[in-house]
Amino acid sequence: MSLARFESWLLEETGIDAESLGAQALARAVAARAAATVGAGAGAGVAADLAGGTLHPEAAHDAYWSVLTATAAERQALIDTLVVPETWFFREREAFAALARGGMERLVRHPGEVLRVLSAPCSTGEEPYSAAMALFEAGLAHEQFGIDAIDISSASIEAAAHGVYGRNAFRGDALAFRERYFHATPQGWQLADAVRRAVHFERANLFEWLAAHPVRYDFIFCRNVLIYFDRQAQDRAIGLLRARLADGGMIFVGPAETGLMMRHEFASAQIPLAFGFRWPGGEGAQAADPLALPARSVRTQHDGAPHPSSYATLHTSLRPLHTVPPTRAAALPAMRPATQFATTPAFAASKAAPQASSTPNPPNPPTLAEARRLADAGSLDAAARAATQHAQAAPDDAEAWYLLGLIADAQGEAALALGHYRKTLYLEPGHYEALTHLAALLEVQGDADGARRLMRRAERASQRSPGGANA
Structure with a gap:
């Protein structure tokens, strides 16, 4: 198979398993x-064969492989083509609320x-900018925090630094932050300079950057990337993230990556919907106050500009938001209901009614918002x-x-959680x-x-999301 060498290259270069894409x-x-490189640099006959699909795939792959291996710019271009950003401001809002109160x-x-x-x-910057906001x-004042943000895609880094966003970056109904931190332009919504200055962007390979970077972080956001790695790359990435995590710090991952963290013996911070984890053996892990973040053994001095980062997320503990000034806390986007997606074939499961409770239902059962x-x-x-009671x-x-x-997931009741998710x-x-x-x-x-x-079903569901297309 002529694509096998490209698959091996992608795995070695980025850690991404081609099948996961x-x-x-x-x-x-x-x-x-x-078509863009070989066709452009070849004669008219070869270009026509490529455009028309009449050039044998093996010949096309051989020609492109020569270009790819000889040109660093083309290797970056292929990565940019494959790494399609799918993000928006305050995605999984609870992680940012945990960051705010924990910070x-x-x-x-x-x-x-x-x-x-x-x-x-x-x-393209939505996550680190959300952290700054x-x-x-x-x-917190500008000089009290620094955010570092990295990505392997040069196109994404360029877009993040530009700080102009379209409608797709703003999803849900809690958009008051857009009025405070953006202004409308003909090109889209331009982010305020104060927020842009709070984040330091860098194009970098995750593995190389983490291995070489000396700073340890109080909070790391590394969401929805580990699922694209093969097992070996996942293990290596999590080990590097752990090394960059400050004692008592937290990592935020994507919903589908919580199992990977538990496999590596990270402990859930047990903040519903935030998907945050701590390293249990770190300094302060057994402290009475789970939000106390002890001093790091490695700490660099602030150089006058906050430094953002991208690839890992940290996660705080279950503490009410009353520690954040009420007027500020209320400004964070509210928890959104899960997006309704188009349906696919259902699991083979019975549509069972909730189990009977030993206590009778109250005349007015709690609302789902109250339970949340x-x-x-x-x-x-x-x-x-x-x-x-609401489900009954x-x-x-x-x-x-x-x-x-x-x-049930947060309480460690895996079997119960499985049943609820299937329902x-x-x-x-x-x-x-x-x-x-x-x-x-x-x-x-x-x-x-x-x-x-x-995960393939989830990807198809995400692509059909009406919110993703029109928000």
Whole structure:
């Protein structure tokens, strides 16, 4: 197979498993770049054969392989073609709320130190800029934190530095931050200079950068990239992230990557919907106050400009948001309901009603919003009771089952969580979050094939999301 060498190159260069990108993604990218390079530099006959698809694939691949291996710019161009950014501001808002309250408490306990945040990969900048806005909203001053952001795509880094965004970067209804930190231009929404200055962007390979970088970070965002690596690359990346994590710090990952962190013995911070983890053996891991972040053994001085980062996320503990000034806390985007996606074939599961409770349903059962608030505050048992009562009153509400799955997941009840996620998917087969969480659980249980199938379904569901297209 002539594509095998491209697959090996991609894995070695980036750690990305070509299969994880979807069927034919690499083949399409190679064909497109071959047409743009080999065709442009060859004679009219070869260019016509490439455009018309009449040039034998082996010959086209051989010609393009010569270009790829000889030209650094072309290697970057192929990576940029393959790495398609899919992100938006305040994606999984709870992680940013955890960053805001944890960062503020960290500085209260260690005044005068600079809070360090890393975003890797940072894509087109929405994640590290969201982190900066969350810290500003929490009351932190520009000189009190630094954010480093890295990405392997030069096109993404260029777009992030430019700081102009279209409608697709703003999703959901909680968009008050756009009025405070952006202004409209003919090209799109331009981010305020103060926020742009808070992030330091760099084009870099995740593995090389982490191995060479001396700074340790209080919070690391590394979301939705590990799932694209093969097992060996995942293990290496997580080891490097752990080395860059400050004692008592936290890493935020994507919903489908929680199983990978548990496989590497990271402990969940148990903040619902934030997907944050701590290293259990680190300094301060057993502290009475789980938000206390002890001093790092390695710390560089702030150089006058905050340094953002992209590839890892950190995660704080279950503490109510009352520690953030109310006017600031209220400015963070509200928890959005899970996006409704177009449906795909359902799991073979029975549409079971919720189990009967030993206590009768109240005349007015708790709302799902009330159950979410309890979960977000860390009252998991009370949240489970409230969500169960809501599900008894509305057994066809997929979001109730999804919340029950999240709560069971956070409490370490894997079997119960599996059942709840499957019920969610029976009611709403294209539920992206339930698909990714179920995939993570299957990964932990050793069912790699099942996890991979679910992630492909999640990817298809995400592409069909009406919010992704029109938000």
